[in-house]
Amino acid sequence: MDDLSRSLLNTYSAQPLDRCSLERKKSTWLNNQYTNTSAEYLVLDDRSVVCSKCVPVILSHVQFIALNLTIKPILLGLKKTNKTPVFLLNINEPEQVLESISDSDELESLSLREITQDIDLDLAAMFSYATMLNHWHLSTRFCTRCGSKLEMKEGGTLQQCTNESCSHVEYPRINSAVIMRVTKGDKILLARQEYWPEGMYSVLAGFVEVGETLEHAVAREVMEEVNIPVENINYHSSQPWPFPNSLMLGYTAEATSDELDFEQDDIEHAFWLTADELKEKMAEGILYPSSSVSISHSLINDWFIEQTGISIKEFKSNLA
Ligand SMILES: [Zn+2]
Structure with a gap:
């Protein structure tokens, strides 16, 4: 499997929209998208997805026009399948604004993280892109050079x-973070932070710092978090992570020592496990790997498949 195919398996990665980066520079083309009657509007309430009965609200063009809003929606792109324009609409107090369209008792603003596993992958990827772009618009209102107001250009992918x-x-700004599966022989390093749900373990991760390569970031983070040197650092896959604006860069690395010291950083517990030991702990219900929404799950799961021939999901369903 190549890098692209591996990345596409990560949630939020298989984007159904074409951003139309070149076309959106042309005002006639852009205006045509804003007046396209088949357009769809994803509704956000700042960082949250506006849902009706836990399903994201997507307005039609007719519904959007009927709302008579003064805010200009942001053009995310065109669906690759049928060229439908898809916009992002940020609405505060959606219960009041959308009362003509939806029963306001049924509306609620939910985080994308909460709903991701209940919506289809295309929708999850579109909302991931939308929430990241929306975060940038909400947090970047003034010029970083002179402090004057900014205005949206090219449908909102720049200001x-x-x-x-x-x-x-x-x-738009994104924060780059490395996330790495560290192994030694047939063992994987799993760790957890204090505030995580009980029993949840993951691989190590951290933000890339100014002036370093991704590989240096991997080695530095592992050293800072558990005090072990690593070698054979290799790229695995990537994932947009919209909480609020990260790009996760997945790596694998091999430890040259197994003596962990996690006293000095924010790691509550870290340990080495063989696949059999991981199976045992999952079967006892005392440990579970992080959610399948995250790239960390792919990193652990790929190793689990190499070691056991089956996925974590298959292993769990055999338990049931
Ligand atoms: Zn300026």
Whole structure:
């Protein structure tokens, strides 16, 4: 399997929208999308997804026009399958704004993390992109050079300073984070932080710092968190992580020592496990790997398949 195929297996990664980066520079093309009557509107309430009975609300063009809003929606892109334009609409107090469309008692704002496993993968990827872009618009309102107001350009994938003598262009920011599966022989290193749900374990992760390579970040984070050196650092796959704006870069690495010391960082507990030991603990119900929504699960699961020939999901269903 190549890197692209591995990444596409991660939640939020298989994006059904074409961003149309070149087309959106042309005002006629852009205006045509804003007036397209087949357009769809994903509704967010700042960082949350507006849902009706736990299903995300997606407005039609007719419904959007009927709301008569003053805010301009952000063009996410066109569906690759049928070229339907898909917009992002940020609405605060959706119960009031959407009362003509939906029974307000049924509306609630839920985090994408809460609903991801209940919606289809295409929708999860679109809402992931939408929440990250929305986060940027909500947190970047003024020019970082001169402090003047910014205005949306190219349908909202960039913003430009309104001070003509400045005209600085701002692009969306993402935070890069490395996440790494560390192994030694037939054992995997699993760790947990104090505030995580009881029994949940994952692989190590941390933000990339200014001026370092991804591989250096992997080695530095493992050293900081558990005080062991690693070698054979290899790329695995990536995942957009919209909580609120990260790109997770998955790696594998081999430890050259197994003497863990996790006293000095935010790790509550870390230990080495063989696949048999992991099976035992999962069967006893005292340990479970992080949610399948996260790339950490793919990193652990791929190792589990190599060791046992079956996935964690298959192992669990055999237990039931
Ligand atoms: Zn400026």
